Structure formats: structure tokens, C-alpha cells
Amino acid sequence: MYLAACIEWLFAAEHQSFPDRIHAAKAAGLKAVEFHLWRDKPLDDVRRALDETGVRLTSMVVExxxxxxxxxxxxxxxxxxRDSLQAAKEAGAQALVVASGFTRPEVSRQEQHAIAVGVLKRAAALAEQAGIPLVLEPLNTRVEHPGMFLDSTAEGLDMVEEVGSPNLRLLYDMYHSTVMGEDPAQVLAGRFHLVGHVQVADVPGRHQPGSGTVDWARYIGILRELGYTGAVGLEYKPQGPTLETLATARAALSL
Known part of the structure; x- marks a missing residue:
């Protein structure tokens, strides 16, 4: 496993430009970065900074x-x-994140689930053609995203399984999962092959690992037992200077 800084938030207080944040991540010893929306980012400059530093871009969001x-x-x-796949090629992003959108109270959950699976099959076919995977992210509905349809890891894994494409996987965000009261050992058991990316932040507050109540030794131990060797996205809101919070996170995660 290796760490990927979400430069939407990390290094933002210290550096205004995203290329500068990439260079700062490299200087901090990080192998990868990620960010959210891409249309407001200078993708040519981002790609140049990635090439200069050798830092990977693990993900950005379909927009x-x-x-x-x-x-x-x-x-x-x-x-x-389609637009985001092209942008991902230009920027060098390794994956694109999608979320479900808000629930439709007038439609049954079963029907909404089926509708989502149908369009994800079409999206996954586009991703297969482009050679860039999509990762579906469940978001918590208790703090940041009330009304979001997909807030369950189990249902997200069901969707990925039903789509049946190697270019659709789950983004398992340990923060959202923990806020929803899930236990990673239980929700991932026997299904971790459907996970394509992992993100972390502590609870409560969505700050750096080591700032809250999560037992990170256990959580990271679960990932190790499951054989995960990919990026662990540091998608947290720093409490203080980025480098100080990064030291706290590294100590908590032992990564």
C-alpha cells in the first residue's frame, strides 16, 4: 500500500496552484495524488507536474x-x-469516481437500484473502450450527504457485481463507511476483489487519521489481510499545516 494525497485539501493552505501541490506532495515523499472535479483544473500543467515528479494521479471525479x-x-x-475519460487520458488519471446522485422518494429503492445498474453498464462499456476504470463511491447520508441514494458499501458492491465489468469497481471510503456504522471486516468479507480504490479520514470531523476515534491499526490490518496493495487516498481536511497532519496520519496508518 502507498499513500495518495487528496490535493483538493492537502497542501491547499500552503500552495494555491495544483502543480505546486503536486511538487509539495513529491517533496513530502508521497507517490500519488488525487483531486475532485477536473474542469476547473489546469490539466496541461497538472500533467506536466506529474511527469516532472513521477507522481501518479490516482483519481478524479466524473464531471x-x-x-x-x-x-x-x-x-x-x-x-x-465520455468527456471525463478523455480528460483522464490527458491528465494521466488512473481512475474516475462516480456517485449515485440523490434518492427519488417517489420511486422504490429496488427500481432505483436497477436503473443505476443499467446506466452503469453503459458507462462501464465506455470505460472499457478507454482503458480507464470507473470507481463507484457510496457516500454517507448522516453528515455530509443527506438524501444520497447510495450510502451502503454492501449495496455498492452489489451494483458492481451486477454490472460485471472489470472497468467498474467500488471506491471504499473508510470515512463514509464508518460514519454509516459499517465494519470493514464485515462489509468487505469475500468481496474485496470488487474494490478498486480506498480512501481514509478519521471520525468525527473528517480530519487526518490519528485525530479521531478510528482504530487505524485494525482498519489497515484488515486491508493487509485482504491483500490490498493499491493507493490509500488521504481524503481528509487538515487540522493545521499539511506536513504536520501528514506526520500524524502516517503514524496512525503505519504507511
Missing amino acids: PRRSLVDPAQHDEFLAAV
Whole structure:
């Protein structure tokens, strides 16, 4: 496993430009970075900084964000996937993140699930053609994302399994999962082959690992037992200077 700094938040207080944040991540000994939306980012400059430093770009988000559970938004969603796949190629991103969109109270959960799986199959076919995977992220509905349809790791894994494409995997964010009261050993048991990326932040507050109540020795131990060797995205909001919080996170994660 290796660490990837979410430069949407890490190094943001110290450096205004994203290329400078990439260089700062390299100087801090990090092998990878990630960020959220891409349309407001200088992708040419980002790619140049990645090439200069050898830092990897683990992920960015499909944009504009559209609903998976509302068929009226599917054409826009698929157009966003096409545009984002091209942007990912240009920037050198290794994966694209998608979320479900908000639940439709007037439609049954079972029907919304089926609608989402249908459009994810079409999106995964586009991703297969481009050679860049999509990662589906469940988001917590208790703190940051009330009303979001997909807030369950188990249901997210069900969707990935039903789509059945090597270019759709789950983004397992330990922060969102913990906020929803899930236990990683239970929700990932026997299904970790469906996970493509992992992110972390502590609970409560979504700050650096080591700042809250999560038992990181146990959580990282679970990932090791499952054989995970990929990036661990540091998607936290720093409490203080980035390098100080990074030291706290590294100590907590033993990475």
C-alpha cells in the first residue's frame, strides 16, 4: 500500500496552484495524488507536474455530476463520462469516481437500484473502450450527504457485481463507511476483489487519521489481510499545516 494525497485539501493552505501541490506532495515523499472535479483544473500543467515528479494521479471525479437513479439525467451522465475519460487520458488519471446522485422518494429503492445498474453498464462499456476504470463511491447520508441514494458499501458492491465489468469497481471510503456504522471486516468479507480504490479520514470531523476515534491499526490490518496493495487516498481536511497532519496520519496508518 502507498499513500495518495487528496490535493483538493492537502497542501491547499500552503500552495494555491495544483502543480505546486503536486511538487509539495513529491517533496513530502508521497507517490500519488488525487483531486475532485477536473474542469476547473489546469490539466496541461497538472500533467506536466506529474511527469516532472513521477507522481501518479490516482483519481478524479466524473464531471458534471449527474444522477444514476434518474433516467432523465442519463444522457448527460454518459456525456460526462465520455468527456471525463478523455480528460483522464490527458491528465494521466488512473481512475474516475462516480456517485449515485440523490434518492427519488417517489420511486422504490429496488427500481432505483436497477436503473443505476443499467446506466452503469453503459458507462462501464465506455470505460472499457478507454482503458480507464470507473470507481463507484457510496457516500454517507448522516453528515455530509443527506438524501444520497447510495450510502451502503454492501449495496455498492452489489451494483458492481451486477454490472460485471472489470472497468467498474467500488471506491471504499473508510470515512463514509464508518460514519454509516459499517465494519470493514464485515462489509468487505469475500468481496474485496470488487474494490478498486480506498480512501481514509478519521471520525468525527473528517480530519487526518490519528485525530479521531478510528482504530487505524485494525482498519489497515484488515486491508493487509485482504491483500490490498493499491493507493490509500488521504481524503481528509487538515487540522493545521499539511506536513504536520501528514506526520500524524502516517503514524496512525503505519504507511
